[in-house]
Amino acid sequence: MLEIAGLSVRYGKHLALDDVALKVGRGEIVVMLGANGAGKSSLLKAVGGMVKREPGASIRLAGTELAGLPAHRIVGAGLALVPEGRGVFGELTVRENLALGAFPHRGRAAEADNFERVQNLFPRLRERLDQAVRTMSGGEQQMVAVGRALMSAPAILLLDEPSLGLSPLMCKELFQALARIRDDGTGVLLVEQNARQSLAIGDRGYLLEGGRVVGSGSAAALGADPAVRAAYLGVAHGEAA
Numbered sequence: 484m485l486e487i488a489g490l491s492v493r494y495g496k497h498l499a500l501d502d503v504a505l506k507v508g509r510g511e512i513v514v515m516l517g518a519n520g521a522g523k524s525s526l527l528k529a530v531g532g533m534v535k536r537e538p539g540a541s542i543r544l545a546g547t548e549l550a551g552l553p554a555h556r557i558v559g560a561g562l563a564l565v566p567e568g569r570g571v572f573g574e575l576t577v578r579e580n581l582a583l584g585a586f587p588h589r590g591r592a593a594e595a596d597n598f599e600r601v602q603n604l605f606p607r608l609r610e611r612l613d614q615a616v617r618t619m620s621g622g623e624q625q626m627v628a629v630g631r632a633l634m635s636a637p638a639i640l641l642l643d644e645p646s647l648g649l650s651p652l653m654c655k656e657l658f659q660a661l662a663r664i665r666d667d668g669t670g671v672l673l674v675e676q677n678a679r680q681s682l683a684i685g686d687r688g689y690l691l692e693g694g695r696v697v698g699s700g701s702a703a704a705l706g707a708d709p710a711v712r713a714a715y716l717g718v719a720h721g722e723a724a
């Protein structure tokens with residue numbers, strides 16, 4: 484459903500993303516693994532229109548070319564990004580943060596449906612609708628960020644290291660929610676350093692190194708690949724995980 488090709492980003496002389504191509508299907512979790520500085524955040528920002536892409540990129544969603552659109556039109560077209568650091572508004576309540584993710588022109592009924600869906604996905608948020616987000620735990624804030632993105636009922640959800648700084652339990656809860664989002668038919672592009680848990684819920688994955696895609700495969704195949712295990716799972720060659 485989402486098809487990206489020829490995507491490059493340059494910061495001055497530094498080519499942070501070099502001719503990246505990838506696909507995310509409907510109801511599929513695609514994991515993009517990469518070390519610090521590999522270009523993961525640049526990839527998501529470039530897709531979302533937040534950094535300038537080099538000419539020649541193609542970002543097609545269900546056959547429609549988005550590469551020429553400004554950032555707010557890209558979200559309207561069906562992509563929603565949860566940025567690194569979440570981008571939630573701490574002084575506002577959960578309810579207010581979620582409302583900011585909705586598109587008023589789609590009507591109140593659609594907004595009410597999406598609001599209900601987010602609360603079903605994250606029961607913790609239902610209990611805390613009127614709490615200021617700055618008083619919530621990191622994991623709860625990440626749920627608000629994901630919930631806000633889902634308020635636009637996107638075809639594709641893009642997430643930048645959602646597990647960063649979360650406890651193992653929170654991380655598990657969040658990833659289980661991502662699996663349910665996928666099962667509802669949304670495509671998920673998950674940029675992560677947490678290879679173990681992301682490959683466990685993912686369907687396919689890509690490896691990003693120095694701004695280039697250097698490998699891809701099913702999540703199971705990547706998880707079993709000795710080089711991937713050594714680089715991303717901290718498992719020495721020949722050792723069991």
Ligand SMILES: Nc1ncnc2c1ncn2[C@@H]1O[C@H](COP(=O)(O)OP(=O)(O)OP(=O)(O)O)[C@@H](O)[C@H]1O
Nearest residue numbers: 494497499517518519520521522523524525526676
């Ligand atoms: N605004 C910028 N100006 C100059 N260089 C940048 C800028 N943003 C990123 N870079 C550089 O581009 C490269 C890729 O950065 P990016 O943040 O995309 O990597 P990442 O894989 O998300 O890393 P991390 O996991 O540490 O967040 C890095 O070398 C980084 O220093």
